[in-house]
Amino acid sequence: MQPDITAAVTRFKTIDDTGRIYNADKDLGWPGGGGPRFEVLHPVTGRPVSIPSTGWRFTEARLKEQIEAGLVEFGQDEKKIPRGKTFLEELDSQVAESVFTQIRTTASQRLARLVGPGVFDYPKDEYVLARWFDVVTGSDREALVMDFFAGSGSAAHAVMHLNSVDGGSRRFIMVQLDEETPEKSGAREAGFTQIGQIARERIRQVGLRLREEAGMTGDRLDIGFRTFRIDSSNMADVLRSPDDTDQLQLSELEHSVKPGRSGEDLLFEVLLGWGLDISTPIAVESVEGYEVLVMEDDVLIACFEDNVSPDLVRSLAKREPLRAVFRDFGFDSDDARINAEQIFKELSPSTDVKAV
Ligand SMILES: C[S@@+](CC[C@H](N)C(=O)[O-])C[C@H]1O[C@@H](n2cnc3c(N)ncnc32)[C@H](O)[C@@H]1O
Structure with a gap:
């Protein structure tokens, strides 16, 4: 074809x-x-x-x-x-040339310099990929490149390379199965137990090198990336028929969030639900002694801690964020939750307040 x-x-x-x-x-x-x-x-x-x-x-x-x-x-x-x-x-x-050639071994050598020798066999050549992405995305320097078979992350490398050449801000989404590296392989010897770890290390190393090469302007380069693992929802399955609800399950129903889930886990589920960009910078702040997650420009402020106090709610409401999120069970009582809603209504009526 x-x-x-x-x-x-x-x-x-x-x-x-x-x-x-x-x-x-x-x-x-x-x-x-x-x-x-x-x-x-x-x-x-x-x-x-x-x-x-x-x-x-x-x-x-x-x-x-x-x-x-x-x-x-x-x-x-x-x-x-x-x-x-x-x-x-x-x-x-x-118009793209229909054929161009590139010696493959050089791609392996370059990858070896980033993550160590013999870690990943036959990676795609990132420069060939970069050329291809450039042709396909045309003048769109904010293009989003997605690779469902990320392997060692050559596609991410190619995107970073293209951006470094023309100052673009293309983004990438790499997807990789949680495939284990073979035992007794070069990857295992180098400490990589899963393929995805190789890609992450490569992306880190490419970022550091690009920053180094950029010299004085390196600090302005965005070399950050986030890693997500697919998991079940953070929300406990609280909808059960009366027949299969026994005493034990009733006690589980006390909490709407599954045990062992972190504040960040909850935050990203909330972001997805609201359709917000999960690549937006998020800062962790301490407010009134509570850990608070703050999205850039106060687009969203979240506190998933227990025993949320009225003082904390007041401090957050004064910042007039677009959205504020707490845990349903972060409040000591229903009264405390209703009180928090009242505080927001008074101090920042346009904030969308949610309890999960
Ligand atoms: C050959 S590698 C990709 C190499 C990559 N282009 C590079 O340069 O590093 C293909 C990867 O796709 C993953 N893969 C294979 N079948 C898959 C599937 N059905 N769904 C998602 N990933 C899969 C494998 O884990 C494998 O690591």
Whole structure:
């Protein structure tokens, strides 16, 4: 199968008298309507050609110039509206070469320098990937690249490389099964028990190197990334039929959050539920002696600790965050929870307050 990218060139099927390859795909109508209407004679039949319903895109003099320069293609007779030509050579920066070669061993060597020798066999070449991503994403320097078979993270490396070359802020999502590295492998010897660890180490090392290479401006480079593991929801399954609810389960129902889940676990589930960007920077602050998670610009403030005090609630409400989240069981009583809602209503009525 031909890669999609060739579709951009296959539409160029015609060659003009001077040997230039073109496609007559330019609409000569005035965008939106109201363009000038004047007669243009067909070069063969000598009769006036059909005028675009929106009028001509150019003045009479300008269109005449274009016709004389061979930039307009007429139909077989005057019934067809003429079209402007796009020449293949005008697009040369956007057309990918269909074949290019690169020696594979160099990619392995580069990876070895980042995570150690013999850790990952046959990684993809990050420079080939970078070239490919660049072609596919065109001028979008904020493109998001996703690789469901991340392996050693070559795709992430390629994205970081591209950004370092042109100052873009493309992002990546790497997905990797929790596949174990083979026992007695180079990876195991180097301390990697899972493939994903290799990718994470590589991304860290690439970031450090790019920062180093950038010198004085290195501090401004965003080389951070987050790792997530797929798990079941943090929320306990509290919906049960009366028949399968025994004494033990009733005591479990006291808490809506599964035991062993951290504040961060809860935060990210809340973010996903609200449709917020999980790559936004999050700071951990201590407020009135409680650990509070704060998203950039106070888009969201969360405290998942127990025994939340009215003083803490007041301090948070005064910051007028867009959203505030607590644990349902973080309040000592229903009264304390209702009181917290009241405090927000008074001090920051526009805050969306949620208890999970
Ligand atoms: C060949 S590696 C990818 C190499 C990567 N391009 C690189 O340069 O490092 C493919 C990875 O995809 C993962 N994989 C294989 N089957 C998968 C599946 N069905 N779902 C998700 N991941 C899978 C494997 O764990 C393996 O590590």
